Amino acid sequence: PQIVRLADYRPSDFLIETVDLDVNLHPTATRVTARLSIRPNPDGREVAALVLDGEDLNLVSAAIDGGALEADALDVSPERLTIANPPRRPFELTIVTEIDPTANTRLMGLYRSNGAYTTQCEAEGFRRITYFLDRPDVLAVYTTRVEGPKDETPVLLSNGNLAETGEVGDGRHFAVWHDPHPKPSYLFALVAGDLGVVEDRFVTASGRDVALKVFVEHGREDRAAYAMDAIKRSMRWDEEAFGREYDLDVFMVVAVSHFNMGAMENKGLNVFNDKYVLASPETATDGDYANIEAIIAHEYFHNWTGNRITCRDWFQLCLKEGLTVFRDQEFTSDTRSRPVKRIQDVRNLRAAQFAEDSGPLAHPVRPQAYAEINNFYTPTVYEKGAEVIRMLKVLIGPEAFKAGMDLYFDRHDGQACTIEQFIACFAEVSGRDFDQFMLWYHQAGTPSVEVSTAYDAAEKTFTIEATQRVPPTPGQPTKAPAVIPMVVGLIGPDGRDLPLVVGGQPTDAVLALTSATTRVTFEGLKQRPVASLFRNFSAPVKLSADLTDDDYLFLAANDPDPFNRWQAGQTVALRNLVARVAALRTAGATPEEPRIADAVRRAFAPGETDHAFAAQVAALPSEGDVAREIGDDVDPDAIHAARRALKGAIAASLADEIAAAYARLEDTGPYSPDAASAGRRALKVSALDYLAADGGAEGVALAKALFDGATNMTDRIMALQVLSLHAAPDRDAALDAFAASYGSDPLLMDKWLLIQASAPLPDTLDRVRELTRSRYFDSGNPNRVRSLVGAFGANPTQFNRADGAGYAFVAETARALDGRNPQVAARLLGAFKTWRALEPGRRAKAEDALRTLSRAPGLSADVGDIVRRALG
Ligand code: HT7
Numbered sequence: 001p002q003i004v005r006l007a008d009y010r011p012s013d014f015l016i017e018t019v020d021l022d023v024n025l026h027p028t029a030t031r032v033t034a035r036l037s038i039r040p041n042p043d044g045r046e047v048a049a050l051v052l053d054g055e056d057l058n059l060v061s062a063a064i065d066g067g068a069l070e071a072d073a074l075d076v077s078p079e080r081l082t083i084a085n086p087p088r089r090p091f092e093l094t095i096v097t098e099i100d101p102t103a104n105t106r107l108m109g110l111y112r113s114n115g116a117y118t119t120q121c122e123a124e125g126f127r128r129i130t131y132f133l134d135r136p137d138v139l140a141v142y143t144t145r146v147e148g149p150k151d152e153t154p155v156l157l158s159n160g161n162l163a164e165t166g167e168v169g170d171g172r173h174f175a176v177w178h179d180p181h182p183k184p185s186y187l188f189a190l191v192a193g194d195l196g197v198v199e200d201r202f203v204t205a206s207g208r209d210v211a212l213k214v215f216v217e218h219g220r221e222d223r224a225a226y227a228m229d230a231i232k233r234s235m236r237w238d239e240e241a242f243g244r245e246y247d248l249d250v251f252m253v254v255a256v257s258h259f260n261m262g263a264m265e266n267k268g269l270n271v272f273n274d275k276y277v278l279a280s281p282e283t284a285t286d287g288d289y290a291n292i293e294a295i296i297a298h299e300y301f302h303n304w305t306g307n308r309i310t311c312r313d314w315f316q317l318c319l320k321e322g323l324t325v326f327r328d329q330e331f332t333s334d335t336r337s338r339p340v341k342r343i344q345d346v347r348n349l350r351a352a353q354f355a356e357d358s359g360p361l362a363h364p365v366r367p368q369a370y371a372e373i374n375n376f377y378t379p380t381v382y383e384k385g386a387e388v389i390r391m392l393k394v395l396i397g398p399e400a401f402k403a404g405m406d407l408y409f410d411r412h413d414g415q416a417c418t419i420e421q422f423i424a425c426f427a428e429v430s431g432r433d434f435d436q437f438m439l440w441y442h443q444a445g446t447p448s449v450e451v452s453t454a455y456d457a458a459e460k461t462f463t464i465e466a467t468q469r470v471p472p473t474p475g476q477p478t479k480a481p482a483v484i485p486m487v488v489g490l491i492g493p494d495g496r497d498l499p500l501v502v503g504g505q506p507t508d509a510v511l512a513l514t515s516a517t518t519r520v521t522f523e524g525l526k527q528r529p530v531a532s533l534f535r536n537f538s539a540p541v542k543l544s545a546d547l548t549d550d551d552y553l554f555l556a557a558n559d560p561d562p563f564n565r566w567q568a569g570q571t572v573a574l575r576n577l578v579a580r581v582a583a584l585r586t587a588g589a590t591p592e593e594p595r596i597a598d599a600v601r602r603a604f605a606p607g608e609t610d611h612a613f614a615a616q617v618a619a620l621p622s623e624g625d626v627a628r629e630i631g632d633d634v635d636p637d638a639i640h641a642a643r644r645a646l647k648g649a650i651a652a653s654l655a656d657e658i659a660a661a662y663a664r665l666e667d668t669g670p671y672s673p674d675a676a677s678a679g680r681r682a683l684k685v686s687a688l689d690y691l692a693a694d695g696g697a698e699g700v701a702l703a704k705a706l707f708d709g710a711t712n713m714t715d716r717i718m719a720l721q722v723l724s725l726h727a728a729p730d731r732d733a734a735l736d737a738f739a740a741s742y743g744s745d746p747l748l749m750d751k752w753l754l755i756q757a758s759a760p761l762p763d764t765l766d767r768v769r770e771l772t773r774s775r776y777f778d779s780g781n782p783n784r785v786r787s788l789v790g791a792f793g794a795n796p797t798q799f800n801r802a803d804g805a806g807y808a809f810v811a812e813t814a815r816a817l818d819g820r821n822p823q824v825a826a827r828l829l830g831a832f833k834t835w836r837a838l839e840p841g842r843r844a845k846a847e848d849a850l851r852t853l854s855r856a857p858g859l860s861a862d863v864g865d866i867v868r869r870a871l872g
Pocket residue numbers: 120122123259260261262263264265298299302321377
């Protein structure tokens with residue numbers, strides 16, 4: 001494979017200043033005329049040829065300044081168009097290509113989804129529309145004329161502001177869009193179809209009147225209200241929190257049913273997977289509403305972090321993605337509950353990014369090389385990228401952070417930038433040196449921090465010694481110590497924070513761990529305090545500390561930092577789960593820790609009013625959490641059994657309290673997706689999960705009753721999920737009833753597919769195979785594929801069946817899908833990211849499946865790259 005390296009970056013030899021596109025739509029033969037004003041780049045080289053990127057294009061003609069180029073001046077290959085001896089002055093290149101949107105099953109470039117035309121150009125899709133310098137540092141002003149039949153495509157959209165519309169006869173019409181903001185080709189978009197629209201307005205802080213439009217399939221307009229509301233709230237928040245205003249006369253969101261990822265931030269014309277737009281109380285769960293709000297916000301925030309300031313090259317992807325995830329997380333924290341959002345984000349980071357970082361697919365937040373850029377839209381670039389920004393803020397403080405962001409926006413508006421340019425803004429405003437901090441961008445792997453503490457009663461001092469280690473990762477055998485912000489608190493017996501004094505001076509709670517070992521001695525402590533370490537998860541590290549279970553139980557009850565209050569309970573539970581797994585595997589005695597139930601009891605207590613937080617406290621560490629804590633020789637069945645046993649033990653000891661909570665938390669009144677109501681439902685379902693933990697008739701009956709009597713989709717789905725954990729007849733009856741009610745709604749049937757694919761039951765694989773043949777599945781739709789096969793790949797016990805059939809199924813499904821949609825096929829293989837940590841039997845079976853796949857002929861660059869790296 002061809003490897004692209006950061007070290008080889010060179011500015012483009014040519015720049016494109018304006019792009020005039022004329023797109024004449026036809027289902028199988030769309031004609032694209034691109035008029036490009038090109039000039040040599042003063043920062044580039046003088047070269048003998050202009051090389052344009054292309055893919056799956058039919059070249060019709062090419063001309064320079066109106067003069068047709070003869071065949072001997074052109075070299076056309078599947079991947080590029082080379083024009084020999086281009087002028088060494090500004091010139092106009094006109095290229096006519098023909099493309100087939102119906103045959104485009106990759107969903108990159110221009111394709112048809114449910115009869116509507118749509119585009120996806122990030123990262124390298126524009127080259128599937130026309131030959132181009134398809135790289136993010138070539139910024140151009142686009143004018144796009146779209147022409148299509150009025151009956152099939154009454155709606156014709158592109159980026160920017162609408163400049164002109166008109167009729168062209170033959171039942172065809174056109175629209176011209178002009179986007180005054182120079183942009184890279186990956187932000188180009190075009191949508192055309194017969195779509196319904198919901199409209200509203202927003203007036204920006206400086207008085208710009210912006211038309212807001214959400215386009216959806218006809219008949220779905222009533223499901224667009226929440227997305228529209230989220231757009232307005234995102235716009236206001238970005239003005240208030242970051243001083244960023246919207247900059248066009250119209251902002252549009254289009255929901256499409258065939259989409260490779262979640263959504264895309266094309267300038268002024270965001271295209272969304274319909275699952276992240278459509279919601280109504282009858283069809284959406286609390287989780288759906290939260291996702292819609294967060295993803296609408298994320299894509300909108302890209303308008304400044306990504307669009308106005310973009311990436312110089314794809315190695316800088318975290319410049320826009322890490323920063324925009326950080327911004328959307330802040331938005332949700334301000335909109336909902338900050339501690340709960342932090343806990344959810346950390347759960348997600350650990351599940352997805354820590355897992356990636358610990359295996360063969362580990363890579364730095366800013367990779368050094370790639371074979372296929374599509375495979376680097378990862379939790380490391382996104383979620384760890386956001387953690388790096390958060391650490392920056394913790395280290396320099398909120399005022400300097402804000403000043404650095406303002407400087408970044410002022411200095412780099414309209415540019416394609418690097419991480420170095422971004423970080424330089426913070427160095428400048430804070431006067432700090434960020435050389436060591438840059439290691440967060442260069443070094444892969446999750447640092448582990450080991451903390452030992454010592455109280456000296458005679459000296460009244462408390463010493464914290466922290467030793468960090470960044471593990472080796474593929475291609476990076478040795479690492480240097482990173483700068484790790486450790487926010488600490490010392491808690492006295494009354495549960496209050498004690499003053500922090502070092503060297504006779506009051507000190508900050510932020511300790512910067514910059515060496516392999518850092519030691520800090522706090523003074524003036526009359527009694528041994530309990531240390532609260534990495535408050536609010538101040539760095540993405542794995543902590544192991546010499547705190548006892550007693551200490552953690554104390555923190556779980558008393559820590560003023562809500563994140564660490566939650567974390568402390570998790571830590572005790574995790575320790576116990578690891579010990580249970582060891583006992584199960586050696587037939588040893590079960591290690592009981594009855595006090596774990598205390599934190600759960602508090603969560604279900606009548607006085608607890610923060611239900612969303614309580615639901616987090618009540619949820620045990622996941623099977624993945626336990627697997628990562630164990631690290632190697634992982635036996636997923638033992639982990640599942642241990643977790644089930646602990647859940648059962650807690651349920652048995654708190655049966656009455658939990659039953660009372662379940663009754664108390666019953667829904668009354670009409671459904672509302674607000675955070676408090678969603679929190680109450682989350683805690684109620686958690687109670688149900690405990691009550692049905694043993695699969696006994698009583699608990700299952702409760703779940704069945706909730707399913708039958710549900711007045712909203714959250715309850716219905718949660719009840720179905722609880723039922724699906726147990727092979728009871730009620731489970732199949734409920735699944736059938738759900739299909740009978742919602743069989744015509746694909747987004748709801750995705751939930752139905754996912755629930756069945758996630759069941760920890762031995763018949764799950766057979767069922768999944770059968771479902772691939774059902775009318776609810778469609779391998780051409782990424783949402784269906786992810787809901788069934790993707791969810792199966794995330795099923796800890798059934799993907800990891802000891803006989804290896806789970807591995808073979810996912811690998812074979814990815815191979816079968818590869819010819820059709822390589823990007824989605826490659827993502828399915830993410831299921832293998834921790835295969836090396838498995839016990840030897842499963843490890844061998846997983847390796848077999850990967851090796852068999854690696855030998856399949858004609859693998860795409862996407863799948864080939866993942867398989868090669870996974871086998872490492
Ligand atoms: N910037 C986008 C990432 C993206 C994408 C989206 C849809 C289809 C293919 C894609 N390739 C890359 C989405 C985001 O992070 O906001």
